[in-house]
Amino acid sequence: MKVQLYLKSVFIVLICTLFASCKEEKTTKSEDKVVVSFKKEGVLMLKKADSDSVIKTLDIEIADDEYTTQTGLMYRTKLETNQGMLFVFPNMQMRSFYMKNTKIPLDIIYIDNDLSIVSFQKNAKPMDETSLPSEAPAKYVLEINAGLSDAWQLAIGDKISFTSTNE
Numbered sequence: 001m002k003v004q005l006y007l008k009s010v011f012i013v014l015i016c017t018l019f020a021s022c023k024e025e026k027t028t029k030s031e032d033k034v035v036v037s038f039k040k041e042g043v044l045m046l047k048k049a050d051s052d053s054v055i056k057t058l059d060i061e062i063a064d065d066e067y068t069t070q071t072g073l074m075y076r077t078k079l080e081t082n083q084g085m086l087f088v089f090p091n092m093q094m095r096s097f098y099m100k101n102t103k104i105p106l107d108i109i110y111i112d113n114d115l116s117i118v119s120f121q122k123n124a125k126p127m128d129e130t131s132l133p134s135e136a137p138a139k140y141v142l143e144i145n146a147g148l149s150d151a152w153q154l155a156i157g158d159k160i161s162f163t164s165t166n167e
Contacts, residue, residue, distance in 0.1 A: 034075045038083055042164040044142070049116070049157040056152050057082070058144070062164060064088040072143065074101040079145050086162060087141040095141055096133040099124050105146035109154070110134035117158045122149055 041062045046055040063069045073085050092113050108121040119135035123146045
């Protein structure tokens with residue numbers, strides 16, 4: 001009788017173990033819930049300082065209020081080669097950006113009142129919250145895909161000009 005009770009107990013434990021191990025595991029797949037698309041709000045030209053020749057023309061989004069300057073290119077999964085974001089601030093001062101919630105590597109270009117490039121932060125790493133400061137006071141900041149500053153041979157002193165399509 002004791003053997004039979006023991007065997008029943010072992011059988012029940014075995015069945016419970018099998019059901020527990022066969023339980024379907026839920027796989028959690030991380031998907032982007034926020035999808036932000038590029039919206040052309042202007043055109044920006046990058047120009048060589050010494051010749052005023054156009055290096056590149058970009059379609060830009062313009063960040064000029066508190067919300068857009070705080071969010072910038074966060075949550076984006078792509079930015080085309082001919083696209084960028086121009087941040088417009090009300091005054092000229094030392095600036096610092098970081099890559100929180102930014103999924104694509106960027107070059108960050110700091111620009112002064114005279115629309116001249118004053119410093120770069122190249123190849124900013126996605127999702128990194130390290131401060132990326134300007135080396136001189138800036139009123140504008142241009143973000144483009146990482147590596148393009150070097151590919152286009154941009155240098156301190158090169159200029160920008162831009163127009164807004166919202167005007």
